[in-house]
């Protein structure tokens with residue numbers, strides 16, 4: 001069932017979302033060669049708690065970190081640990097925060113030091129793909145319109161669209177109905193209505209769209225070892241479009 005949030009609920013979603021956006025902003029200064037992903041995770045958790053919220057992903061389905069941190073060919077769900085960021089890496093922080101029972105969810109891929117031109121373009125195009133998808137978010141449009149826009153944009157740049165992982169409705173739970181795939185057919189899927197809250201999150205690969213899971217049962221990586229980028233915002237459908245809840 002797709003829930004329609006009341007104005008009061010949207011206000012709480014806005015607070016949760018702004019905490020997520022601020023956590024990204026806070027962590028950005030620490031993204032440098034030499035820092036471990038565990039150190040970033042500890043900073044994230046402390047910051048989220050300081051805002052009277054809790055990290056949404058900690059313990060979610062048993063996840064062992066506060067946030068997901070995925071490097072280079074890791075697509076999603078990287079577990080924070082002793083790995084150090086290196087110059088030329090890219091790192092995705094996927095951050096969720098729960099405030100008074102409502103969640104915000106936003107992922108962003110960052111450059112560590114200097115990256116190659118190819119990698120830089122992967123990041124630029126994946127961020128742009130997110131906004132191409134968001135342009136379709138308005139009452140009367142359908143979920144398939146979002147995925148269609150994202151995959152058409154990705155096609156132009158020969159980027160692999162990850163299909164096994166999708167965006168989602170969000171509210172009292174991080175993952176609610178409907179699924180929001182990054183591919184689809186125009187004019188298909190559930191109809192968007194004012195008051196729905198969804199997370200739109202293209203994951204685009206420089207090479208193949210194929211992925212697999214590491215033995216840790218969490219980390220998803222690209223099958224060809226090429227890098228993957230991931231940009232996500234939580235948005236609320238408004239009367240004539242959408243508002244981003246996870247702004248930084």
Ligand code: MG
Pocket residue numbers: 094095105106107201232
């Ligand atoms: Mg996320």
Ligand code: MG
Pocket residue numbers: 105106167168199201232
């Ligand atoms: Mg999400």
